[in-house]
Amino acid sequence: MGRNLEPIMTDYYNFFSGSTNDFDQDITYFVELAKQIGGPVIELGCGTGRCSIAIAQEGIEVFGVDFSAEKLKIAKKKADDLGLGHKIKWVEASITNFHVPGKTFPLVIMPDRSFLQLINVRDQLSALKSIRRHLDEGGMFAFHVFVPHLRKLTEMEGKYTFRGTFPAGEDEIEVYDFMELDTFNQIAHITRYTERFNIRGESLNRQKTKIRLRYAFPSELSHLLAVCGFKIQNRYGSFYHAPFDAASEELVVEAVKIARR
Incomplete structure (x- = not known):
């Protein structure tokens, strides 16, 4: 995405993330997952802070990562206005090669189908390797994509x-x-x-x-995750933990970091 288009896309993204729509259900899923696993949490592709702020409101420390300085500026203002500035750190970086210094994490999330913005296998592998580096042993990476029928x-x-x-x-x-x-x-x-x-x-x-x-097919994602040192723990067909099957429109993946042999 060209930098000259960034103001336009930030405008649209902020309208979208502030409205009621079918994706609102993902907030409940990611917040409950963060409460279950505990923090701190990394959100990749955090945009204007929709999920990061919701998680921080539960008292959990969050690191929001996004390449867009403009989106992060909006996210920071929203968090500060809610008195959550101390709970969220904003990191301007690409999801293909991000670095949050000094610690590993029990949970990394990637809402909003952001994995689909990785437009070649090289970028997909690079992002997954970066995610693995930031996870605790046994830590979880949770994300979702649409199923390409x-x-x-x-x-x-x-x-x-x-x-x-x-x-x-x-x-x-x-x-x-x-x-x-x-x-x-x-x-x-x-x-x-x-x-x-x-x-x-x-x-x-x-x-x-x-x-x-x-777009990525379910079996393709399974291979990518295995190659990068993950094991799929759960696959769901919705944010409400519906079974994943051939009729599913959405694929929600929970993958854990495994030790290298």
């Missing part, structure tokens, strides 16, 4: 998909995606259109951004 992806290709309406003060933001698939490299090229409307329904501005996601 090829028929559904093919049906969405070349079409506009309405993603929802999100509040922005008194205004609203409407979001549409247009997707093109590179099936050889498993890349979804998404053009995201956002349009802002005032309370009278008048269009105030329109913006277009480009996003790339690399």
Whole structure:
């Protein structure tokens, strides 16, 4: 993602993370996991602090990692306004090669399907190795991705998909995606259109951004994790611990660090 697009994407991300939507259920899952395992916790791809702040509100120390200085600035202000500045440290770094000095952790989480932003195997391996370095022995890495049902992806290709309406003060933001698939490299090229409307329904501005996601198949993730020294402890088909099966739309993974032989 180009740095010149960062203000636009930060705007959208902050509207999205502050609204009620299908992903709100992941906050409960990650907060309960953090309470069960204990802190401190690393959140990778923390953005404007949606999950990090929720975990910190439970009294758990959090390190939020993101490449975007602009998103971290917003996250810090939100945490400070809630009196949580002492519970969260913000780290500007890439998730492929981050470094939180001085300690290892019992839990690393990656919400918001952020693993899909690793668009090649090299980046996936680099991120997993960095995560493993930061985990205690037996520590857990928890993340989630969408399940790439090829028929559904093919049906969405070349079409506009309405993603929802999100509040922005008194205004609203409407979001549409247009997707093109590179099936050889498993890349979804998404053009995201956002349009802002005032309370009278008048269009105030329109913006277009480009996003790339690399979708990953369940068996592929299992191999990647094994190669990098993890063992999958649990796989769920939802944040409510539903069994993972062929009909699942989401894959939630809990993998633990194992000793090298």
